[in-house]
Amino acid sequence: MTVMIDGKKTASQIQSELVNKAQALKKAGLTPCLAVVLVGDDPASQVYVRNKHRAAQKIGIKTKDIHLPKETSQAELLKLITELNSDPTVHAILVQMPLPAQIDAEAMINTIAPEKDADGLNPTNIGHLFMDDPRALACTPRGIMTLLEKYQIEVAGKEVVIIGRSNLVGRPLAALMLNADATVTIAHSKTKDLKKIARQADILVVATGRAEMITKDHIKEGAVVIDVGINRLADGRLVGDVAQGDLDGYVSYLTPVPGGVGPMTIAMLMQQTLELAEKSR
Known part of the structure; x- marks a missing residue:
């Protein structure tokens, strides 16, 4: 059976824990x-x-x-x-x-x-991230790493393929994965033989912004699939960048859309806000 990674539940748990941290800061003035x-x-x-x-x-x-x-x-x-x-x-x-x-x-x-960069996108913070000296982090990549940690999915030594090279997701996530001792490949619109590259992945992260672009043919059996995309189809349905219909029982872990990566982005934004507030002291 494929384990569905419940980002909504995980985000809710994290936000509950942050309540105590916020109260502690307020008590400290x-x-x-x-x-x-x-x-x-x-x-x-x-x-x-x-x-x-x-x-x-x-x-x-x-x-x-x-x-x-x-x-x-x-x-x-x-x-x-x-x-x-x-x-x-x-x-x-x-x-x-x-x-x-x-x-x-x-x-x-x-x-x-x-020092006030809630999104973790300022070049100074990106530079610190690539030097393995993280300060403020991009919230969606941080959310992905947190989900992998919560579900005890090992990153060190794994082949990670990230499809998408945006400054919001692909590039900072690659740095986080490298810092966690993964072997990282970034694929994008100019990549030749995308299926071959994608099928090498133990952990496949897809952030293309194109509805259901990645299919079962791109994915190695037993892989962990992190679907970052959220797209609304003409019939009103929300789908990711991965065609998830026939992946149950084929992949080991999968983030659903909606309810996977999305809720974690806001949870990480809240966590980062508290961290930046604490550092300001």
Whole structure:
């Protein structure tokens, strides 16, 4: 039988544990605060921001929710981030992406102070990660590593193939896997003979953003499959980047969509906010 990796349950357990940590910080005179900036009215982004706000409320993390109009200029956003960097009551900053076309996401990420980088995407933090000196971490990769640890899935010495090389998932996850002593291959849109590469994996992580792109033909029997994608089909169904229909009993572990990796991203954001608040002392 394939073991389904329950990210929703694991995230809930982690968030319950974080309540005590938040209370301890408050007793010490420190109220952890996450600033969440939303530019524009993208419906999906609004849902994500609401989910983060609710999770923070449950744990006891204060949120500073800032909603800017879609016409906001890059200079205005960077000025706001600079002000939040200087605000001692704010311990973590997250700018919800995607951003409107007039704003350069890279400039935004570079402006967030590394010590307040809730998403773990500032180049300083990425550099520390690749030097095996992790500070703030990208939340989705951190969530993946936490799931593997919770399910006692060994990483050291394993062949790990990551399909997708984004700055959000593929690249930082590769560094985390390397730091955990895995042998890592990153595949992408230019990779030749993707099926051959993918079938080498003991642990296959798929983050392509293309619905059900990876099929059973890409996967070695008994592999661990981590499906990062979430895509809505024309009929309204949510599916991942892996066609999961015929994998039961073929792979050893599998993250479902929804309910797999997704909930862990928010849990890691909350955990990182508390860690950044604690380090600020």
